[in-house]
Amino acid sequence: MAESVLEIENLRTSFNIKGNYYAAVDGVSLTVHKNEVVAIVGESGCGKSALALSIMGLHNAKTTKLEGQANLKGQNLIGLPVDKLNKIRGKDLGMIFQDPMTALNPLATIGRQIEEPMDYHMKLSKAAKRIRVMELLEQVGIKDVNRIYKQYPHELSGGMRQRVVIAIALACNPVMLIADEPTTALDVTIQAQIMDLMKELQRITDSGIILITHDLGVVAEMADRVAVMYAGEFVEIADVQSLFDNPLHPYTRSLLNSIPSNMSDKEKLHVIEGIVPSIQNLDREGCRFAPRIPWISAEAHEKNPKLHEVEPGHYVRCTCYKDFHFPEERVEDEHYVTT
Amino acid sequence: MSLLNVKDLKVHFPIRGGFFRSVVDQVRAVDGVSFELEPGETYGLVGESGCGKTTTGRAIIGLNKVTGGEVLFNGENLATMNAHERKKHMRDIQMIFQDPYSSLNGRKNVLNIIAEPLRNFERLSPKEELSRVQNMIERVGLNPESIYKYPHQFSGGQRQRIGIARALMLNPKLIIADEPVSALDVSVQAQVLNFMQEIQKDFGLTYLFISHDLGVIKHICDRIGIMYKGRFVEEGTAEDVYMDPQHLYTKRLISAIPEMDPAKKFEKMEMRKEINAAYRTEYDSYFDKDGRMFDLKPISPTHSVAIQQGGM
Numbered sequence: 001m002a003e004s005v006l007e008i009e010n011l012r013t014s015f016n017i018k019g020n021y022y023a024a025v026d027g028v029s030l031t032v033h034k035n036e037v038v039a040i041v042g043e044s045g046c047g048k049s050a051l052a053l054s055i056m057g058l059h060n061a062k063t064t065k066l067e068g069q070a071n072l073k074g075q076n077l078i079g080l081p082v083d084k085l086n087k088i089r090g091k092d093l094g095m096i097f098q099d100p101m102t103a104l105n106p107l108a109t110i111g112r113q114i115e116e117p118m119d120y121h122m123k124l125s126k127a128a129k130r131i132r133v134m135e136l137l138e139q140v141g142i143k144d145v146n147r148i149y150k151q152y153p154h155e156l157s158g159g160m161r162q163r164v165v166i167a168i169a170l171a172c173n174p175v176m177l178i179a180d181e182p183t184t185a186l187d188v189t190i191q192a193q194i195m196d197l198m199k200e201l202q203r204i205t206d207s208g209i210i211l212i213t214h215d216l217g218v219v220a221e222m223a224d225r226v227a228v229m230y231a232g233e234f235v236e237i238a239d240v241q242s243l244f245d246n247p248l249h250p251y252t253r254s255l256l257n258s259i260p261s262n263m264s265d266k267e268k269l270h271v272i273e274g275i276v277p278s279i280q281n282l283d284r285e286g287c288r289f290a291p292r293i294p295w296i297s298a299e300a301h302e303k304n305p306k307l308h309e310v311e312p313g314h315y316v317r318c319t320c321y322k323d324f325h326f327p328e329e330r331v332e333d334e335h336y337v338t339t
Numbered sequence: 340m341s342l343l344n345v346k347d348l349k350v351h352f353p354i355r356g357g358f359f360r361s362v363v364d365q366v367r368a369v370d371g372v373s374f375e376l377e378p379g380e381t382y383g384l385v386g387e388s389g390c391g392k393t394t395t396g397r398a399i400i401g402l403n404k405v406t407g408g409e410v411l412f413n414g415e416n417l418a419t420m421n422a423h424e425r426k427k428h429m430r431d432i433q434m435i436f437q438d439p440y441s442s443l444n445g446r447k448n449v450l451n452i453i454a455e456p457l458r459n460f461e462r463l464s465p466k467e468e469l470s471r472v473q474n475m476i477e478r479v480g481l482n483p484e485s486i487y488k489y490p491h492q493f494s495g496g497q498r499q500r501i502g503i504a505r506a507l508m509l510n511p512k513l514i515i516a517d518e519p520v521s522a523l524d525v526s527v528q529a530q531v532l533n534f535m536q537e538i539q540k541d542f543g544l545t546y547l548f549i550s551h552d553l554g555v556i557k558h559i560c561d562r563i564g565i566m567y568k569g570r571f572v573e574e575g576t577a578e579d580v581y582m583d584p585q586h587l588y589t590k591r592l593i594s595a596i597p598e599m600d601p602a603k604k605f606e607k608m609e610m611r612k613e614i615n616a617a618y619r620t621e622y623d624s625y626f627d628k629d630g631r632m633f634d635l636k637p638i639s640p641t642h643s644v645a646i647q648q649g650g651m
Contacts, residue, residue, distance in 0.1 A: 043525065043526060044524055187551065188387065188553065188592065188595040189595045190387075192594070192595035193611075195597070196611060196612075199604070214524065214525065216525075216599070217597025217599055220598055220599050220601045220604065221597045221598055221607065222604070223601075240601040254526065255526065258525050258529035260528075260529075260552075260558030260559070268536075269529035269533055270529060271526065271529050271530045272526040275494055
């Protein structure tokens with residue numbers, strides 16, 4: 001296995017709600033290796049963005065409590081003072097945000113914005129900077145680099161802007177990239193282009209990538225490993241092929257079954273019962289997915305569920321996956337027994 | 340007879356500027372679109388942002404002014420009617436909007452939201468009104484007590500059900516659903532899609548389903564029209580379009596759907612590269628010299644493509 005770049009250990013992010021702290025990210029551990037894309041998937045409210053923001057130190061310190069470790073090249077980012085974080089963010093730790101319309105400064109030219117992190121982190125001459133910007137723009141697939149260099153964000157299309165955002169993230173050769181929903185705000189054909197671009201870039205650079213997304217299609221196309229997140233915890237971690245071929249956790253299986261394109265024809269889509277629990281009234285002792293699969297007996301769940309290594313590198317939380325079946329399958333089973 | 344027949348629909352927006360803010364040019368948002376909806380079917384309108392799919396939907400229901408062409412609903416042309424005549428037909432066409440957070444008035448409770456169409460078209464006593472609303476609320480699977488709640492007290496999926504209940508209140512024949520599930524999570528999206536299929540059977544609805552999500556469209560639609568730059572690129576049954584795409588743009592769109600099998604990810608990337616290369620070399624055979632699409636030409640009873648007359 002390649003050398004690890006980021007080691008997250010038992011990270012817990014709690015938000016202050018009316019005087020009490022509630023954990024939105026609840027004891028998450030994950031290791032990202034060199035040149036590896038790890039996708040974190042889950043629905044809104046599962047804590048995936050909160051996790052990303054915790055690593056980058058972008059939460060409001062007054063209302064957030066961070067515990068645990070996130071070691072980037074051996075240095076713990078959690079609890080680091082802002083001036084030290086600023087030395088790391090934009091240099092070793094690159095970020096790509098969801099919305100390219102708001103991630104760029106409308107008052108600065110594209111060239112200026114790509115040079116900015118270099119001014120801050122590297123000492124380069126004007127000419128060297130310009131050469132580097134041109135190189136970066138070419139890397140992200142922009143053809144007319146001299147024109148784009150002088151243009152402002154509003155003159156570019158959404159796909160082009162996202163390419164620029166990626167170029168900024170890559171400017172100082174980060175060892176770790178965090179991409180929070182990088183294709184969600186884009187049209188399908190543009191999304192495909194950006195996905196292909198990121199796959200290409202992964203071949204060139206050595207950086208590890210954390211890809212945060214809700215779209216399992218994007219995961220299948222880009223990730224090497226996947227962590228499925230539910231209610232602040234990872235419920236399943238596996239390499240991408242095993243996750244799609246042999247999904248184990250009930251939540252992963254339910255999610256895969258509720259995607260329209262995945263089903264053959266006009267069959268009914270699977271609907272996950274109930275709603276995502278809010279962090280205030282979440283049963284933190286038992287299996288967090290249990291309320292949404294009430295037809296599975298309580299004995300199937302574990303108390304204080306842990307991640308079990310089922311196969312090498314394939315982890316599943318709780319024991320309920322062994323007894324899990326979809327409700328419609330259960331009807332067939334009973335039918336089978338009675339006849 | 341078809342329920343809705345759109346013939347050569349055009350919606351142009353003027354660009355004003357220059358001397359006395361005169362009209363200097365037109366944005367041809369919808370530029371000659373024709374399609375028919377049979378009763379009980381689901382017709383999907385797909386395309387990327389800015390292709391004119393939403394404008395088409397809004398022009399049919401009268402939210403955008405029609406520049407040219409006909410919108411025949413049950414054989415009567417809605418495009419040329421005045422507001423008074425139009426009102427008689429409006430109860431048969433309803434709309435479901437994309438964002439359940441902004442399409443419901445936050446200062447009205449659910450009862451007032453759902454009863455609004457009733458109040459516009461029927462004179463009912465408060466008692467009758469209440470019972471009609473309660474029936475509908477139960478029908479869409481919400482708790483009967485929720486009629487006195489306000490939109491912010493509901494989740495996204497529940498709000499979309501309120502929007503659907505409002506649209507169903509007058510027993511419409513045609514529902515225009517503009518990206519009804521785009522703002523929802525996958526599991527909630529599945530809920531709403533299943534529910535829309537269920538009520539389609541129960542109420543005998545016809546859907547015009549507007550979306551950019553090709554997976555959703557494939558799942559729910561019988562026939563599909565693909566739009567690009569205000570014109571139709573290809574039209575056919577779901578199978579025609581997904582299994583046998585003919586136009587270069589359709590191929591590009593279909594190849595952009597993320598591959599769900601991780602083993603094939605590089606295969607798919609190569610495929611996209613080929614199509615992009617073809618875009619450069621074969622562009623002229625799919626677009627005329629102004630970059631406009633050709634008219635649709637049938638290639639089978641159900642399948643038409645915008646290709647050059649006599650070409651291919």
